[in-house]
Amino acid sequence: MSKKTSIENQIESLREEIRKHDHSYYVLDKPLIADREYDKLYKDLQKLESENPEFFSANSPTQRVAGQPKEGFSKLEHRIPMLSLQNSYDKNDISEFYKRLKKFLQTEEDVELFCELKFDGLAMELVYENSSLHAAITRGDGIIGEDVLANMKTLKQIPLQLNQKDIPVFEARGEVVMEKSAFLELNNYQEEEGLNTFANPRNAAAGSIRQLDPRVTASRKLSMFCYATGVVEGINFESQSELPKLFNDLGLKAMQVGDFKSFYKDLNQFTEKTEAQKKKLIEKWKNQLSFVCKNDEEAIQYYEIIQNIRHELNFDIDGIVIKTNSIALQEELGFIARSPRWASSAKFEPEQAETIIEKIQIQVGRTGALTPVAIMKPVIVGGVTVSNATLHNQDEIDRKDVRVNDSVIIQRAGDVIPEVVKVLKDKRPKDSVPFLLPENCPVCDTPAKKDEGEAVLRCPNPACQARVQENLKHFVSRKAMNIDKLGDKIIEQLIDSGLVSKFSDIYKLESEKLLQLERQGKKSVDNLLSSIEKSKKTELGRFIYSLGIRFVGEQTAKSLAQNFGSMEALLSASEDELMAIDDIGPKVAQSVIEAIHQDNFVSEVRELISVGIQFKEIKEKSSEKFAGLTFVITGTLSVPRNQIKSFIEDNGGKVTGSVSKKTSYLVLGEDAGSKLAKATELGVPSLSWDELQNLQ
Numbered sequence: 179m180s181k182k183t184s185i186e187n188q189i190e191s192l193r194e195e196i197r198k199h200d201h202s203y204y205v206l207d208k209p210l211i212a213d214r215e216y217d218k219l220y221k222d223l224q225k226l227e228s229e230n231p232e233f234f235s236a237n238s239p240t241q242r243v244a245g246q247p248k249e250g251f252s253k254l255e256h257r258i259p260m261l262s263l264q265n266s267y268d269k270n271d272i273s274e275f276y277k278r279l280k281k282f283l284q285t286e287e288d289v290e291l292f293c294e295l296k297f298d299g300l301a302m303e304l305v306y307e308n309s310s311l312h313a314a315i316t317r318g319d320g321i322i323g324e325d326v327l328a329n330m331k332t333l334k335q336i337p338l339q340l341n342q343k344d345i346p347v348f349e350a351r352g353e354v355v356m357e358k359s360a361f362l363e364l365n366n367y368q369e370e371e372g373l374n375t376f377a378n379p380r381n382a383a384a385g386s387i388r389q390l391d392p393r394v395t396a397s398r399k400l401s402m403f404c405y406a407t408g409v410v411e412g413i414n415f416e417s418q419s420e421l422p423k424l425f426n427d428l429g430l431k432a433m434q435v436g437d438f439k440s441f442y443k444d445l446n447q448f449t450e451k452t453e454a455q456k457k458k459l460i461e462k463w464k465n466q467l468s469f470v471c472k473n474d475e476e477a478i479q480y481y482e483i484i485q486n487i488r489h490e491l492n493f494d495i496d497g498i499v500i501k502t503n504s505i506a507l508q509e510e511l512g513f514i515a516r517s518p519r520w521a522s523s524a525k526f527e528p529e530q531a532e533t534i535i536e537k538i539q540i541q542v543g544r545t546g547a548l549t550p551v552a553i554m555k556p557v558i559v560g561g562v563t564v565s566n567a568t569l570h571n572q573d574e575i576d577r578k579d580v581r582v583n584d585s586v587i588i589q590r591a592g593d594v595i596p597e598v599v600k601v602l603k604d605k606r607p608k609d610s611v612p613f614l615l616p617e618n619c620p621v622c623d624t625p626a627k628k629d630e631g632e633a634v635l636r637c638p639n640p641a642c643q644a645r646v647q648e649n650l651k652h653f654v655s656r657k658a659m660n661i662d663k664l665g666d667k668i669i670e671q672l673i674d675s676g677l678v679s680k681f682s683d684i685y686k687l688e689s690e691k692l693l694q695l696e697r698q699g700k701k702s703v704d705n706l707l708s709s710i711e712k713s714k715k716t717e718l719g720r721f722i723y724s725l726g727i728r729f730v731g732e733q734t735a736k737s738l739a740q741n742f743g744s745m746e747a748l749l750s751a752s753e754d755e756l757m758a759i760d761d762i763g764p765k766v767a768q769s770v771i772e773a774i775h776q777d778n779f780v781s782e783v784r785e786l787i788s789v790g791i792q793f794k795e796i797k798e799k800s801s802e803k804f805a806g807l808t809f810v811i812t813g814t815l816s817v818p819r820n821q822i823k824s825f826i827e828d829n830g831g832k833v834t835g836s837v838s839k840k841t842s843y844l845v846l847g848e849d850a851g852s853k854l855a856k857a858t859e860l861g862v863p864s865l866s867w868d869e870l871q872n873l874q
C-alpha cells in the first residue's frame with residue numbers, strides 16, 4: 179500500500195470512528211468512550227487533515243465548524259409541503275377521529291394507530307442527497323421555508339452523511355428542541371451577558387436555529403427528533419412504526435417504539451408511585467415512548483399516561499400525535515385541506531394551579547437590581563412544588579395588579595419557570611392595597627434609582643452588603659476566577675465576620691483567622707487556601723469577567739481581553755476604542771467607561787494584580803498585513819476553510835460569509851457558485867489559496 183493511500187485510509191477510519199461516537203453520544207445517548215479520548219481522536223483527525231489537504235471532505239466531522247454570520251436566510255421550497263395537523267384538546271376527540279377513520283375506510287375492524295409525542299419545538303426538514311446532507315429547511319409556511327443548513331450542520335447530533343451509502347434522496351422531518359436543562363443554563367448565560375432571555379424552550383430552540391450567526395447556534399444545545407419523511411427514494415417502508423428504527427439506523431435521532439402492554443402495565447398508576455420509582459420508570463421508558471396501539475381505547479390510555487409523565491421528561495411536549503400505522507391506509511385516507519386525514523393531535527392544556535401570595539420579597543442582585551419575588555403558599559404545578567415566582571419589576575406588578583394576600587393562578591412558562599398568570603380579583607381581601615417597590619434599597623437603605631428607559635429599580639450603592647455578597651459569589655464562580663472551595667455559605671461567613679468585603683480580601687486570607695470560623699477545620703482551610711492560590715494564574719478574559727462590570731458577560735470579556743491584551747490597556751480605553759470592537763455596542767462601552775472611571779474599581783484591580791493575579795499569554799498576531807481587508811471564502815479548497823480563516827485573521831484581516839461592496843477579495847476554490855457570480859458583478863477580485871499566501 180502506498181504511503182498516500184494508507185494516510186487516506188487512516189483519515190477515513192478516524193472519520194468513521196468519530197461519526198460512530200457522535201451517533202452513540204448524541205443519538206443513542208450512550209457514550210462509548212470518555213470525552214478526553216474523543217477529543218484526542220478529533221485532534222488526530224484535524225492534524226492529519228491539515229497535513230494532507232488533498233483528502234479534504236465536506237462530510238468530515240471536522241467540517242461542522244461554524245462559519246461567519248449571514249445577512250439573511252434564503253428561501254427554499256419543500257418538495258412535498260409540510261402540512262399541519264388537526265388539533266384537539268379533548269381526549270374524547272380521539273374516539274371521534276377514530277370513528278371518522280373507520281367510516282372513511284368503510285371498515286368495522288380495528289385500525290392500527292401509531293401514537294407518539296407531539297414535540298414542542300421548531301419543525302425542520304433535512305434533505306439528504308446521495309446520503310449527504312444537502313439542505314436543512316425550516317417549516318416556514320409549509321410550502322417555503324428558510325435555508326438554515328449552516329446552522330443545522332453545527333449540531334453534532336445531525337449526521338452530515340447517512341449511515342447507509344447511496345440513498346438517492348432521503349428527506350427527514352422532525353422537531354428541533356432544546357432540553358429543559360440546556361434552556362435553564364442558556365437563560366442564566368443570557369442574563370449574565372445582559373442579553374434577552376427566552377420565555378420557554380421552544381422560543382429558545384427557534385431563536386437558536388433562526389440565528390444569522392452559526393457560531394451562536396453551535397453554542398446552543400439542541401436536538402432534533404425525527405418523526406416523518408418527505409421525498410424518499412431507494413428505501414421502502416410499509417408502516418409508520420418502522421420509521422424510528424430506520425431513522426436510527428441511518429444515524430438520525432427518533433423516539434423509539436416500545437411495547438404498549440408493558441408500558442401500560444408499568445406506567446398506568448404513575449401518579450401513585452414514589453419519587454424514586456418515578457425516576458426509575460422514566461429512565462427505563464424515556465427513549466421508547468412511541469407505540470403501536472390497537473384502537474382508540476389504547477390511544478386514549480396512551481394520552482392519559484403521557485399527560486401524567488410529561489413533566490418528568492427533559493424536553494417539552496404539548497400533546498400526542500396519532501397516525502394510522504399503515505402507510506397504504508395513509509395513502510388511501512389522503513388529505514383534507516392542509517392536513518392529513520390519517521393523523522390528528524390531542525393537545526394538553528398548560529398546567530396551572532391556584533395559590534396565595536404570602537409576601538413580596540425584594541431581592542438585591544449583583545448589579546443592584548431590585549427584583550420583586552412573590553413568595554407563595556407552596557403548590558404543585560406540573561409535578562413540581564413551586565413557592566416563588568419573579569414579578570420582574572414595578573411595571574409588571576402594575577400590569578397584573580398583583581398584591582400581597584392575593585389568590586393567583588400560576589403556571590410554569592415552558593413548563594419550567596413559574597409565573598403568575600392572573601390575579602383572582604373576586605377573592606381579594608377588602609383591605610388590600612397596591613404593592614409598591616420600596617424607595618430605598620431594603621438592605622442598605624440607599625435611595626434606589628431607575629435608569630432612563632429601564633423598568634428596573636436599582637440600588638446604586640456599590641458597598642451595599644447584598645451587592646457585595648452577590649458580586650463575590652460571581653467573582654469566585656466557575657466561569658470567573660473558579661475558586662471552587664469558596665461556596666456561598668463560606669462567602670456569607672466571611673462577610674459576616676468582616677474578613678472579606680472586597681475581591682482582593684480573598685487573597686489576603688490567613689489560615690489562623692479562617693480556623694476561628696464556625697465549621698472550619700484544618701483540612702478544609704488548607705483546601706480553601708490552596709484553591710484560592712491556584713486561581714491566581716488565570717486568563718485576562720476570565721479576570722475581566724470576574725470583575726462583574728454590567729453587561730460584560732463571558733464572551734464580551736473575552737473580546738475585551740483579545741482586543742486590549744492587558745488590564746492596563748483596558749483601564750485607559752476610550753469609548754471610541756471600545757466601540758470599534760465588533761461585538762461591543764454603546765450600552766456595553768458606556769458601562770465599561772463608567773467602571774474604569776471609578777477610583778474604587780481601578781484601585782481594586784491594581785490591588786488584585788499586586789496580590790499576585792497573573793495572566794497567561796495571549797497569542798500575538800503574525801502580522802497586520804491584511805488589516806482593514808475583508809475576505810470571503812468560497813468553493814472547494816485544497817485546505818480546510820478554518821485554516822484559511824485563521825491565516826487571514828492571524829494577519830489582521832477579517833472573514834465574512836457573503837460578498838458585498840465591502841469585500842476586498844474572494845478566496846476562490848473549485849466549483850464556486852453564487853458568491854463568485856456576485857463578486858464578478860460587483861468587481862470584487864478573486865484569489866487562490868496560493869495567491870493569498872503570497873499577498874503582501
Ligand code: IVH
Nearest residue numbers: 261262263294295296297301405406499518
Ligand atoms: S407529523 C402531516 N409528528 O406538529 C403531518 N408532527 O401541527 C406532519 N409535531 O408542524 C406532522 N411532534 O411541527 C408530527 N410526532 C410528531 C410531531 C409533530 C410535533 C409538530 C410539527 C408540525 C405540527 C403540526
